[in-house]
Amino acid sequence: MQLTPNISLEELTATSTGLANAPTRRERAALLALATHILQPLRDAVGKPVYITSAFRSAAVNRAVGGVPGSQHRSGQAADIHVDGMTSMALARRIVALGLPFDQLIEEFGQWVHVSYGAQHRRQQLTAVRRNGSTRYLDGVG
Numbered sequence: 001m002q003l004t005p006n007i008s009l010e011e012l013t014a015t016s017t018g019l020a021n022a023p024t025r026r027e028r029a030a031l032l033a034l035a036t037h038i039l040q041p042l043r044d045a046v047g048k049p050v051y052i053t054s055a056f057r058s059a060a061v062n063r064a065v066g067g068v069p070g071s072q073h074r075s076g077q078a079a080d081i082h083v084d085g086m087t088s089m090a091l092a093r094r095i096v097a098l099g100l101p102f103d104q105l106i107e108e109f110g111q112w113v114h115v116s117y118g119a120q121h122r123r124q125q126l127t128a129v130r131r132n133g134s135t136r137y138l139d140g141v142g
């Protein structure tokens, strides 16, 4: 089911865990808002596919992938994305420069970008790094 011209519900609910991952009405509404306000405008701006590695996670999927319980992936508000030919830092900076109304933006380990949309509109920007085996979040992207 297409949510926007280039973003489908299937790609926002895909999981490699093999576990059930069906969003409720409310979670689907959050995914639609994320696609409408963040993912589709980003796709239009970069002119290339925005690959979604993880968006919605059911409770079982979130546990299986080690997600934190309050993760915005659980509520359908967040997606982990990458674009071929762009570093994750370049992608994160592009999202900021475009003025997209994200809630939280995290450049994660130089590998992907976590971006969320929700009522909070914090426009929080972080960079996740691994130090001595644990994850630390630094203010800002770049």
Ligand SMILES: [Zn+2]
Residues within 6 Å of the ligand: 073, 078, 079, 080, 114, 115
């Ligand atoms: Zn994420």
